[in-house]
Amino acid sequence: MTDEREITLTVNGTEHTIEVEPRRLLVHAIREDLDMTGTHIGCDTGNCGACTVLKDGEPIKSCLMFAAQADGAEILTVEGMEDLPEADDIHPLQEGFREEHGLQCGYCTPGMLMAGKALLDEHPDPDEETIRDAISGNLCRCTGYQNIVRSIEYAAEELENRAAADGGAVAADGATGGGSAASPQGDASPEGGHAAPEFGGDADTFCGREDCCGGPDGADPFDRDALLEANDADAAGDAGGTDDAADTDADDRGDTK
Numbered sequence: 001m002t003d004e005r006e007i008t009l010t011v012n013g014t015e016h017t018i019e020v021e022p023r024r025l026l027v028h029a030i031r032e033d034l035d036m037t038g039t040h041i042g043c044d045t046g047n048c049g050a051c052t053v054l055k056d057g058e059p060i061k062s063c064l065m066f067a068a069q070a071d072g073a074e075i076l077t078v079e080g081m082e083d084l085p086e087a088d089d090i091h092p093l094q095e096g097f098r099e100e101h102g103l104q105c106g107y108c109t110p111g112m113l114m115a116g117k118a119l120l121d122e123h124p125d126p127d128e129e130t131i132r133d134a135i136s137g138n139l140c141r142c143t144g145y146q147n148i149v150r151s152i153e154y155a156a157e158e159l160e161n162r163a164a165a166d167g168g169a170v171a172a173d174g175a176t177g178g179g180s181a182a183s184p185q186g187d188a189s190p191e192g193g194h195a196a197p198e199f200g201g202d203a204d205t206f207c208g209r210e211d212c213c214g215g216p217d218g219a220d221p222f223d224r225d226a227l228l229e230a231n232d233a234d235a236a237g238d239a240g241g242t243d244d245a246a247d248t249d250a251d252d253r254g255d256t257k
């Protein structure tokens with residue numbers, strides 16, 4: 001028989017005292033003893049990141065820690081996201097995953113959200129490389145990561161906008177030049193808001209236009225048809241017809257002219 005010990009975990013602001021065996025993993029304590037099944041188990045070996053929670057503000061894989069090791073800790077799980085001060089109806093990160101299609105099966109999403117939360121707490125305006133680094137311990141089988149990166153970028157901008165609307169000191173952030181605070185739609189210039197390269201590549205490779213808005217930071221992040229139509233118009237006006245990127249776009253849609 002294994003001795004149990006009493007531990008206290010403050011999860012999403014509520015204190016819980018539970019009895020656990022010394023060998024009990026934190027993820028099992030959260031899911032089974034506290035009945036918070038939003039935290040997922042994908043591998044139980046520390047590889048997938050599905051079980052990521054914040055312990056005292058730091059992202060940890062809860063399948064790699066005994067519950068007893070977390071005695072006295074403050075834990076944030078996905079269930080607590082919508083109650084955070086920066087959340088409106090839902091947290092901007094959750095909103096970002098919805099708006100930018102960052103989830104498909106959604107299995108990895110709780111871990112991604114927690115990794116994203118830890119990142120934005122430390123780096124409110126991360127570049128793409130920093131985001132990819134922050135989620136490198138989280139596996140997603142479905143989305144190819146690009147939409148997840150965009151989801152976190154969306155949240156960063158939304159948080160910045162909300163802070164600016166609240167009279168926060170966002171504009172003092174020299175890295176952004178205060179561009180987003182002045183312009184709700186952002187600014188394609190490198191000094192203001194997000195430049196196109198932060199959305200997945202060079203500006204001239206996203207839609208084929210030299211002045212590509214860069215996608216999600218543009219006038220309408222989902223109006224790609226309009227971008228492609230504008231692209232076609234450019235291609236039609238191009239007497240040489242040598243715009244490779246435009247040709248590719250046309251071919252993609254079965255337009256063989």
Ligand code: FES
Nearest residue numbers: 042044046049063
């Ligand atoms: S379940 Fe913890 S890393 Fe996969």
Ligand code: FES
Nearest residue numbers: 104105140141142
């Ligand atoms: S959305 Fe399916 S594993 Fe990430």
